[in-house]
Amino acid sequence: AGGLILIFIMILIFSTTLLNIDLKELLSNFISKVSQFLKLFWFKIKSVFTKEKVGKEPVVKIDNKKKDLTTKEKPDEPKETKIEIVKEKVEVPEPLQNKLETPKQIKTSVRKKENDEEKAVDEIKPEKISGIQPWDESLKFELPPLNLLEAPVSVHEIKQSELTQKAEMIKNKLKIFNVDIQEIKVTPGPVVTLYEVVPSPNVKVNTITSLKDDLALALKARGIRLIAPMPGRGTIGVEIPNDSPEIVRALSIFGSQKYQSTNYPLPLAMGKTADGDIFIEDLTTMPHLLIAGATGSGKSVGINTIINSFLFKLHPSKVKFVLIDPKRIELAMYKKLKRHYLAVCPDIKEEIITNPENAVTVLKSLEAEMDFRYDWLSKLDVRNIKEFNDKLATGKIKEKDGIEFHPLPYIVVIVDEFADLMITAGRQIEDSIARLAQMSRAAGIHLIFATQRPSVNVIRGNIKANFPSRIAYRVSSRADSFTILDQTGAEQLLGNGDMIYNKNDNMIRVQNAYISEQEINRVLDFIDSQEGFASPYLLPSVSNNNKGNREAVGEFDQLIYDAAVLVLRNRIASVTFLQRKLKLGYARAARIMDELEQIGIVGPLDGGKNRLVLIDTQEELDQIFDSYNIPRSSSYS
Structure with missing residues (x-):
């Protein structure tokens, strides 16, 4: 055997020398072929004895209300399991717990009780006007009870098979384009479900984002939004609408523990996020809000939700509203707040501003109010309205330089159709808005502007730069989405309150809470039936x-x-x-x-x-x- 091997080596050396063949290359090719043969032989033996398949399928996790359920289904087992998603329990304050009734059973002071002829409130009880000033906390006032709102559906069921099927469809569609997925985490929400995709390390993010339209085609859904990557999670988010969306009622927001326990000076409670959490922001930190949405997107309902989120939480001495409604019909019902929550300009005879000329006047009056407040802040050496009111609350300073100070309420300016004012008033109103947006935060004046047409002719650069917080409902084009959010995505929203909240490039998808006109009227009648201030909060006269x-x-x-x-x-x-x-x-x-x-x-x-x-x-x-x-x-x- 040794002699044969020696003869084989001598023949090999002689042949390579004679034929001018590289010996090293020949040996390396021979060894690689032998190693491939051995690996294939070992793999066949292993598959016969262990009966295991090559590789592993991506793991699909369904996270329902922060609970991880890992599905390890055998090929023969049917996927008929359902996930019951229970809504967050509406937490009602103790004094109202025993008084909770359905809206049809509510008895208010608007009408007389049974057997009496129906008469208006003013005929039952003369209008109560106290001698209390609009900033005085001594006014006896009861916040609207939660039983004025309609109760939401308590339980919402989603089929687990629906969630798993859509996760599998995402995985299979991406696999066609050679995109390997390691894990898919599913978080059901009230209207959309978030699918967090964890791709393999060798997959580029741009590869997945370019397949957005292919995913929408495979899932047969509209309103799909990709978040690539999701901040702080290391995943790529795919938001897909539910087959049976949930209606988020205002009671589920205003009755939640998060809203009841918040200590924000101006709590802005809008609805629920994609993962079902209550969405609440502080308007004083925004400090101004720009809202855009096409007709039917839920923009007007969103404005009503914002106003009522203040009414259910704040005493009338804490906040005042300046309401500008060029359309004349959207905010007209809030005239009933005149003796409690409205701030008016003495040069104007309207409580709710509808005339563009009056809008110019009231904005100039707000400028004068801002300058007046800054004079008071400088005299007490404080930096903002909160420090000013806290210093007065201590009782140490009531008068200085012959000026008798009093607490200053926050003023929220709401314009329902900003584009109409820009068309009719033009440059005059733009200068006032720019100055208020730049300087009014410390003085406690905050702006909320809404428009149907978020074009660059309406939302100009000097205005947009001073509105870092923005809300986009469904808009008509990608250009409008880019104008309001600085990126696309709002054109893919579902409408009916589906919105994206953007603050400093942090995008949050929220389902706006729905509050009906009947509920709003019950709240306003309840407030109007109570004792009011001696006069509305008067802004300075510019005339x-x-x-x-x-x-x-x-x-x-x-x-x-x-x-x-x-x-x-x-x-x-x-x-x-x-x-x-x-x-x-x-x-x-x-x-x-x-x-x-x-x-x-x-x-x-x-x-x-x-x-x-x-x-x-x-x-x-x-x-x-x-x-x-x-x-x-x-x-x-």
Whole structure:
């Protein structure tokens, strides 16, 4: 045997030398072939004796309310198991526990009891007006009880087979494109379910994100959103709508322990997140909120939820509202809050602002209120309204430099259709909004603006930069989504309250709580039936800033009254209009227009547009001219 081996080696060496063949390469190829043969032989033997398959299938975990259920199903076992998802129990405060009734059984003071003729509240009981100021906490006031709201469905069932089937479909679809998945974790939510995918280490994230449309096609679902990667989790999130979505009622939010125990100065409770948690944020830390959503997306219901989240938690001395509703119908019902929660401008006769000219006036009044509050903060050497109120609460400082201080409530400014104001008021309102957004946080004034059209013509750069917190309901295009969120995704939302909350690039998907018009009216009637303040919270008058005596502004043109009458009747305020109607030269007509601005008849110049006419009736015109002692002789009277 040894001789044969020696002869074989000599022949091998001779042949390689004679034929000029590399011996090392020949040996390496021979050894690799032998090793491959041995590995294949060992694998066959192992598969025969152990009967195990090559590799492992991805593990699918279903996380239901923070419970890990690992499914290890045998191939022959059917997947008929169901997961019962119990909603969070609505926790009601002790005093209301025994009084909880269905909405149909609620008896309020709005109507008389049985056998009595139905009469309005004002006929049953005269309007209660106390001598208490709007910032005084001594007002006896009871917060609305939870039994004014409709009870939600307590139990919602989701089939485990549905969750597992969709997880398998995600795995199989990705496998077609050679994307290996190690684990899929499923977290059911009220409207959407979150599938957290853990890919293999050699899979690029961009590979999965590029397959978004293929996943939507395989799952036959709309509203799929990819979160790649999920912050702090090391996974890729896939949000898929449930086959049977849950209706999140306002009672499940306002009655939760999280809402009842929160100590936020301005708690903004919106709904439930994708994993079923109660979503509550503090408006004072936002500090302003921009909302966008197309028609039917749930934007108006969201505004109602925001207002009621304050009404169910805060005493009227703590917060006041300035409501601007260009559509005239969405916020009209909140007039009943006048004696408790509304802040009004003395220059305007509307409690709920509907006129664009009045909107300009009230925003300028809010600017004056902000400057007034900063004067008070500086006198007490405090940095914000919370420190100011805390310092007054100690009782050590009540008066300084002849000024008698009082607590300052928060002011929340809500505009239901911001785009309409930008079209009608333009530059005047934009300057006021930009200044308030930049400076009003420390003064306790916070802005909430909503619009249907989040285009760059409406949400301009100087406004958008001062609204770090934004809510996007379903919008009509990817461009609108990028305008409001700085990324796409809002165009894929489901509507009916499905929204994305963005604060400093932290995206949270939330299902907005639903509160019906009947529930809102019950809450407002309950508040209106209680004793109110002596007057609404009054903002500073901006017309007083423009008024003065005749000597302060100098002599007026003899035709100023004629010009004022023409402007009032025709609602046109331009220099060329006065030139044409009064047959004047440009210089004199421009001087008269400036005088009309000085006495508060028209607004300031706005580029090439006509000035706004700030008065509505002849009586207002006569009062202004009497205050300046201007003769009212006119050829148009």
